[in-house]
Amino acid sequence: MDTIENHKPHIRQYPDANGFFGKFGGSYVNEELQREMKNIENAYNTICRSQNFIHELRHIRKHFQGRPTPVYYCKNLSDLIGGARIYLKREDLNHSGAHKLNHCMGEALLAKFMGKKKLIAETGAGQHGVALATAGAYFNIKTEIHMGEVDIAKEHPNVVRMKILGADVVSVTRGTKTLKDAVDSAFEAYLADPVNTIYCIGSVVGPHPFPMMVREFQRVVGIEAREQYQEMTGELPDHVIACCGGGSNAMGILSAFIEDPVRLHIVEPMGRGEKVGDNAASVKFGTEGIIHGFNSIVIKDEKGEPAPVYSCASGLDYPAVGPEHAFLVKEKKRYEAHTVTDIECIEAFFILSRLEGIIPALESAHAVAYAIKLAKERKSESILVNLSGRGDKDIDYVEQTWGEYMKKFPNYSLLEGIDCSGINIL
Structure with a gap:
């Protein structure tokens, strides 16, 4: 039966009164x-x-957090790839360094x-x-x-x-x-x-x-980004990308584009490989289950319990995905889940740092890595990436582990087929 409820925008329709998507x-x-x-x-x-609450929160966002954060066009990276145009929503510039x-x-x-x-x-x-x-x-x-x-x-x-x-x-x-x-x-x-x-x-x-609450507080990212991108370009992006562990930054930016003819992408960590314990790709390897008080898609062990997971990005190594993401992946044709490995993440970390002067968090570098791969395929399209945080926290870890990665992966697979001569990546 077709009801008025079915015609409500997604944000107003979900969750229902019992908290279900x-x-x-x-x-x-x-x-x-x-x-x-x-x-x-x-x-x-x-x-x-x-x-009073709305006024105080808006005051905090403007005068304490420094919002709105800008949208930035990655000209150097886009020119090097020669494909899609890549933009960043700069949540790394939010006070404290992330969304x-x-x-x-x-x-x-x-x-x-x-x-x-x-x-x-x-x-x-x-x-x-x-x-x-x-x-x-x-x-x-x-x-x-x-x-x-x-x-x-x-x-x-x-x-x-x-x-x-x-x-x-x-x-x-x-x-x-x-x-x-x-x-x-x-x-x-x-x-x-x-x-x-x-x-x-x-x-x-x-x-x-x-x-629901965390989504509502994070929606400011998408509301700003949608308006800023249209002001910059006069149109909507073809793709919006965000990394996803539980998925707060992803829900924040993607929520603004759910009703639009835009392809939405969440990027999960493939880590070291497909074995249980080597990744945290919940959508790819998980099944329906209950964890920490909610029902979603969960990576499980042989006993059906939440399994150990791994990612070089500590903020992504969670064995489940937020319930709204689980719902959207299953129900929306333009809402897709992808994976990025540790080495691709590390590559993107250095590529963005060297080409744009922006050191991303390893979590955000997963989204950047997928954007680079997508840009090589979508030559005339535009990509908006939520750069959810800055990489100050990761620099010691990257410095200590990058030598090991280089021994195992001597080539830049993300930039394979691109002329990088004269470009100081490493």
Whole structure:
């Protein structure tokens, strides 16, 4: 039966009242936590319509975060490839160095409204942790960040930033000592006192209302980018690309183009290969399942439990994808999922740094790598990439590991067939 509901724009139609995007999403938590999720949902629905809240959030975005961030045309890279025109939405220029502050300031403002005394969160690459520590300092709320021991060593600069900002950093030593384990640890800390604390989930994952809330706070990226791109070019891009672990930056930019005749691409980490534990390509290798209170596409082990995953980009090594992404990949013909390997990511990291003077986060470099591959095929089309964060946090890791990559992969596969003579890539 055709209903008025079916003709609503996607953003207004999903999620439904129970937090579902089709069959994905929902809230699979115990009764006590479900009551707290409902309190959070009610508080959000109250303040998101408040002129005081809207005014304060807009003031923060403009005068504290430095929004709007610009859209930038990569002339050197586009000219070298000789294919599509590549543009970047510069979220690396957002205060604290990534898109994460967009929802962290919103979540902290919500916590302030609810009278919460403590912010708790997980972090992988450290950008969400830095952003929430920033928000905690801004609102003078105690902040506790859970981070895997492996990621603490890998992303040391961000750990230092979190501590300088006044956050308590909890080292998680269980399991793979990475993002999934940090989520588990943070959830346990939150469950110990859900009345006085709030778990500020770092992506469009978790039980309802978090996938919806984080999307709404991140939509500013896409709203800005769509308007800026049209102002620059007089048209819409042919393609919009974003890296995707849980998928907050991807949902932020892609949400603005869902109703448009534009091809939308999420890029997941293929890591070292196709074996379980060597990648975090949830859409490619996952099946439907429940993780951390929501139903989505999950990479599982032989027992049907969430499997260990891996990526050189700590912010992407999560064994599931946000429920809205799962729904869109399954339902929308112009919404596609792709993969990029570690070596392609590292190549793109150096290519963008050397050709455009922009050092991307390794997470963002996945999107750049796919954009380069796509540009070689789509000679006359335009590509908008969400450069979700800057690579300051990754420079030590890249320096320490790049020699190993070079021994194994001596050639630049992304630029194969392109005349790079006279170009200082390495």
